[in-house]
Amino acid sequence: MAGKPELMPGTLDLLILKTLTRAPQHGYGIALAIKRLSDDVLTVEEGSLYPALQRLLLRGLVKAEWKMSETNRRARFYTLTAAGRKRLGIEMSEFERMVAAIGRVLQNA
Amino acid sequence: MDPLIEFFRKLSRLLRRERFHSELEEEMAFHRERLEQQMRDDGVEDEEAGYAARRRFGNELQLREQSQDVLSFRFEPLLQDLRYALRQLGKNFWFSATAVAILALGIGATTAIFSVVNPILFQPLPYSHPERMAMIWEARNDGSPLEVSFGSFYGLRQRSRSFAAIAVERAWQPTRSSTAEPERFDGQRVTPGYFRALGVLPALGRDFEDADDRFQGPNVTILSDGLWRRRFGGDAAIIGHDITLDGNLYTVIGVMPRGFENVLSPSAQLWAPLQYNPSLPPDGREWGHHLRMIARLQPGVSRAQARSELDAILPAWAQAHAPGYTSSGGPPTGFLVDSVQADMTRDVRPALLAILGAVAVVLLIACVNVTNLLLARAAQRRGEFAMRAALGASRARLAGQLITEGLLLAFIGGLFAVAVAELGLRGLLALSPPELPRLAAVRLNGSVFAFATAITTLVGIAFGLFPALHISRRELQSGIRQSSDRTVSGHQTTRRTLVIVEVALALVLLVSAGLLLRSVQRIFAIPPGFDPSHMITMQVQEAGRRYQSDADRDRYFTRTADAVRRIPGVVSAAFTSQLPLSGDFATYGVQFEAYPNQSFAPAFRYAIDPDYFATMRIPLLRGRLLDEHDRPPAPVAVVISESLARHNFADRDPIGQRIRIGPDIGHADRPWAVIVGVVGDVKQASLSGGEPDAVYATRSQWSWVDNAQSLVVRTRGDAAAMAPAVRAAIWSVDKDQPVERVATMDAIVAASESQRHFALVLFEGFALIALLLAATGIYGTLAGSVTERTREIGVRSALGASRGSILGLIFRQGMGLAMMGVAIGFVGAIAASRALITLLFGISPLDPVTYMGVIALLLGVSALACLVPARRAAGIDPAITLRAE
Numbered sequence: 001m002a003g004k005p006e007l008m009p010g011t012l013d014l015l016i017l018k019t020l021t022r023a024p025q026h027g028y029g030i031a032l033a034i035k036r037l038s039d040d041v042l043t044v045e046e047g048s049l050y051p052a053l054q055r056l057l058l059r060g061l062v063k064a065e066w067k068m069s070e071t072n073r074r075a076r077f078y079t080l081t082a083a084g085r086k087r088l089g090i091e092m093s094e095f096e097r098m099v100a101a102i103g104r105v106l107q108n109a
Numbered sequence: 110m111d112p113l114i115e116f117f118r119k120l121s122r123l124l125r126r127e128r129f130h131s132e133l134e135e136e137m138a139f140h141r142e143r144l145e146q147q148m149r150d151d152g153v154e155d156e157e158a159g160y161a162a163r164r165r166f167g168n169e170l171q172l173r174e175q176s177q178d179v180l181s182f183r184f185e186p187l188l189q190d191l192r193y194a195l196r197q198l199g200k201n202f203w204f205s206a207t208a209v210a211i212l213a214l215g216i217g218a219t220t221a222i223f224s225v226v227n228p229i230l231f232q233p234l235p236y237s238h239p240e241r242m243a244m245i246w247e248a249r250n251d252g253s254p255l256e257v258s259f260g261s262f263y264g265l266r267q268r269s270r271s272f273a274a275i276a277v278e279r280a281w282q283p284t285r286s287s288t289a290e291p292e293r294f295d296g297q298r299v300t301p302g303y304f305r306a307l308g309v310l311p312a313l314g315r316d317f318e319d320a321d322d323r324f325q326g327p328n329v330t331i332l333s334d335g336l337w338r339r340r341f342g343g344d345a346a347i348i349g350h351d352i353t354l355d356g357n358l359y360t361v362i363g364v365m366p367r368g369f370e371n372v373l374s375p376s377a378q379l380w381a382p383l384q385y386n387p388s389l390p391p392d393g394r395e396w397g398h399h400l401r402m403i404a405r406l407q408p409g410v411s412r413a414q415a416r417s418e419l420d421a422i423l424p425a426w427a428q429a430h431a432p433g434y435t436s437s438g439g440p441p442t443g444f445l446v447d448s449v450q451a452d453m454t455r456d457v458r459p460a461l462l463a464i465l466g467a468v469a470v471v472l473l474i475a476c477v478n479v480t481n482l483l484l485a486r487a488a489q490r491r492g493e494f495a496m497r498a499a500l501g502a503s504r505a506r507l508a509g510q511l512i513t514e515g516l517l518l519a520f521i522g523g524l525f526a527v528a529v530a531e532l533g534l535r536g537l538l539a540l541s542p543p544e545l546p547r548l549a550a551v552r553l554n555g556s557v558f559a560f561a562t563a564i565t566t567l568v569g570i571a572f573g574l575f576p577a578l579h580i581s582r583r584e585l586q587s588g589i590r591q592s593s594d595r596t597v598s599g600h601q602t603t604r605r606t607l608v609i610v611e612v613a614l615a616l617v618l619l620v621s622a623g624l625l626l627r628s629v630q631r632i633f634a635i636p637p638g639f640d641p642s643h644m645i646t647m648q649v650q651e652a653g654r655r656y657q658s659d660a661d662r663d664r665y666f667t668r669t670a671d672a673v674r675r676i677p678g679v680v681s682a683a684f685t686s687q688l689p690l691s692g693d694f695a696t697y698g699v700q701f702e703a704y705p706n707q708s709f710a711p712a713f714r715y716a717i718d719p720d721y722f723a724t725m726r727i728p729l730l731r732g733r734l735l736d737e738h739d740r741p742p743a744p745v746a747v748v749i750s751e752s753l754a755r756h757n758f759a760d761r762d763p764i765g766q767r768i769r770i771g772p773d774i775g776h777a778d779r780p781w782a783v784i785v786g787v788v789g790d791v792k793q794a795s796l797s798g799g800e801p802d803a804v805y806a807t808r809s810q811w812s813w814v815d816n817a818q819s820l821v822v823r824t825r826g827d828a829a830a831m832a833p834a835v836r837a838a839i840w841s842v843d844k845d846q847p848v849e850r851v852a853t854m855d856a857i858v859a860a861s862e863s864q865r866h867f868a869l870v871l872f873e874g875f876a877l878i879a880l881l882l883a884a885t886g887i888y889g890t891l892a893g894s895v896t897e898r899t900r901e902i903g904v905r906s907a908l909g910a911s912r913g914s915i916l917g918l919i920f921r922q923g924m925g926l927a928m929m930g931v932a933i934g935f936v937g938a939i940a941a942s943r944a945l946i947t948l949l950f951g952i953s954p955l956d957p958v959t960y961m962g963v964i965a966l967l968l969g970v971s972a973l974a975c976l977v978p979a980r981r982a983a984g985i986d987p988a989i990t991l992r993a994e
Contacts, residue, residue: 026136026139026140027136027139027140028140028143031140046137046140050133050136057118058118058119059115060114060115060118066132069139073142074135075136076135
């Protein structure tokens with residue numbers, strides 16, 4: 001795992017919320033989606049994924065229900081709530097502002 | 110995001126905890142399976158894939174804990190810690206029991222003492238606006254307080270504007286003899302403002318009014334709730350009915366509320382108006398200093414303002430009533446206006462504060478002792494903590510665990526401490542000196558429990574914090590190796606410091622107890638001036654108005670004394686108007702014919718049967734004693750005490766000199782009394798008090814015959830056993846006279862120093878506990894050190910060290926700690942003895958005998974405590990220890 005970049009702090013919640021905009025997903029699916037969409041650059045540590053999911057559940061940004069998975073096993077699927085969608089909008093614009101700011105510093109300094 | 114909603118979500122999940130756990134587990138299992146599947150798809154071997162998946166997944170337990178941490182409240186890990194702590198304490202039963210016992214003793218003793226001291230010294234009095242209440246005294250020339258005369262009170266009440274209410278009171282002890290056995294009540298004669306000054310009004314009926322307090326006015330009385338329920342069935346119809354007191358009818362006009370606390374006279378059960386003469390005759394009781402004045406200040410008026418107003422009123426009033434003031438020793442220099450609480454507690458405050466300080470030291474020693482035990486245990490548990498740290502427990506979590514254990518221990522100790530406090534309180538109340546005010550308010554109440562809980566919590570946190578601070582990161586890492594000799598130094602240093610502290614504190618208490626013990630010994634070595642052995646005393650109060658004239662009353666007492674003398678086993682018996690060391694305190698001015706311009710210094714006045722001297726064994730020094738011929742119409746003969754003779758007749762023979770006493774002073778028409786003899790001094794007020802001037806006259810030759818007289822009886826055998834026979838003899842003369850205050854003279858002498866005795870008993874107890882705790886502290890630390898140094902000692906003896914040298918090594922180590930403790934404690938004891946100074950008598954606070962004796966005792970006990978581990982160390986077999994390595 002050495003050499004792989006760590007997630008920027010605070011971005012895990014953002015990534016989880018974003019992956020859920022397409023469809024409800026279980027924990028493994030969320031981890032897989034992040035890995036694939038980032039072309040294997042970002043790996044979500046399971047050790048931080050589940051605590052993060054619990055945190056989002058508590059804040060009411062996602063909700064969870066047990067459904068059958070594509071492999072015909074029971075799995076807990078997470079769905080974005082309205083509050084989660086709103087939060088995602090805020091967090092994304094925050095993040096873009098941040099990236100843009102960092103970019104400006106890197107180009108002009 | 111609403112924190113409230115989040116709270117409820119947490120709560121609901123907490124309630125369905127089991128389900129939450131199983132769901133989380135299932136979810137993770139699913140994840141791991143899919144991960145494994147994917148790896149296999151990528152071509153990893155079956156078994157290998159399982160391991161890899163698990164490795165990637167990380168420490169599942171830790172992961173689960175983290176997920177739960179998000180959810181859980183702060184108290185969830187606390188509950189876990191608590192369960193764990195309980196198991197820990199249960200596993201080490203004897204350790205826990207010892208710690209709990211020490212704590213229960215420390216916290217219990219502190220709580221018991223606090224429950225006594227709190228209402229007396231700290232809690233405000235149980236009245237509305239107690240800060241507006243004041244006690245008022247006349248000031249003597251030297252500024253000391255003197256009880257107020259009715260004359261002064263009358264003037265102040267008329268002219269002052271500072272008070273919402275102002276009143277005087279005196280003791281009143283009426284007898285109710287209509288019942289089978291005559292019963293004497295404690296009561297008070299008061300002026301009508303009394304209850305208003307306290308701010309408490311009768312629950313039934315009405316308060317006293319000015320019309321009730323007329324001179325020779327109607328007999329009315331207000332009852333206490335207790336008396337009303339006990340004697341009159343709690344019947345509200347009692348209002349307006351008459352009861353018989355001292356042979357007179359008194360109309361009940363009110364009943365005080367239940368729970369009314371009367372701090373000036375806690376035992377008072379009924380009240381009647383004072384009814385003194387407002388025309389203030391100069392030779393009447395209106396000018397006697399025997400009243401206590403209490404007042405309630407107007408809102409916004411300070412005590413200092415009130416005092417200056419009173420002082421401004423005084424000169425003109427004193428001038429207008431010069432004859433009255435002269436008859437009672439002249440007008441005061443001014444008035445003293447005191448807070449009621451400060452006034453009540455002035456005498457007991459030093460002793461109570463000293464005792465509170467002593468018990469705080471005991472608590473401190475107990476805590477140090479238990480901390481020491483905990484540190485010893487923490488040293489044994491280093492392996493456990495290192496293991497938990499390796500498994501991912503944070504330092505904070507481990508510290509939390511230790512604090513939980515400390516708190517748990519403290520609270521179990523606290524629980525037992527309640528029982529200790531309850532028992533201790535009973536003992537304290539049984540022992541308490543009679544001058545202790547507000548005893549009715551002393552009990553284990555809410556504020557006492559709050560106090561106990563607060564100290565228990567503090568103690569518990571301290572217990573956890575101490576070992577927790579010792580969990581250094583380095584130690585956690587090395588601890589798992591269970592190395593025995595490299596990391597001990599930190600613990601040992603702390604433990605040794607704590608032992609030194611313990612010894613030092615114990616020395617402070619021992620010195621204090623020693624000084625008190627020597628003081629009390631000195632006091633009881635003072636001859637009281639009479640022989641208290643084989644004497645029984647009791648008070649007879651002639652109160653039924655059966656003997657109207659002084660002559661009748663004198664005859665009654667004479668016949669009663671004769672009846673007592675006829676009892677087999679009685680050597681002699683006599684009545685006296687006041688009994689030495691019993692709290693009686695009757696002094697009168699003495700006027701000397703030889704010194705016409707001298708002021709009338711007071712002397713104790715005894716009106717006695719002539720047999721009194723023989724019964725008490727008071728020695729005659731010059732002249733003659735009184736005898737049966739000294740009765741009217743013979744000229745009045747008096748006997749004076751040696752100190753009165755020395756103070757006034759240094760240059761001449763007192764025999765034949767003439768004096769006037771008390772009410773006769775200044776009355777040229779009254780005859781002079783002739784001094785016929787000088788007897789030895791008798792301690793009246795207290796053994797430790799100064800030299801008492803005294804004048805003795807026969808009962809029949811004194812200006813009146815007192816109602817209440819103390820009977821002193823010298824017996825052949827056991828005095829206490831004679832009490833029933835003496836009482837029967839008294840009642841054989843008149844069965845309606847109450848008999849009170851039955852006690853042996855020895856008991857009266859002992860009780861006369863009850864405050865010092867009280868302090869002494871407590872200090873002795875505390876010092877003993879401190880000594881034991883310090884000894885166990887030394888023993889425990891040394892034993893722990895021997896265990897940890899087993900290998901080193903083994904090596905030493907393998908290299909040829911003799912048993913004796915090893916014994917000496919350990920012994921010296923322990924005694925070194927004790928010596929350092931003694932050195933530090935010495936300084937502390939010198940400081941503490943200053944605080945005790947008012948309780949000491951006849952010795953310096955630096956009394957070398959006490960210090961040397963106590964230090965020898967402490968070092969002797971320490972040596973015993975050192976010897977046991979030292980002998981164990983000397984017995985270590987090098988072969989066994991080295992093989993064990």
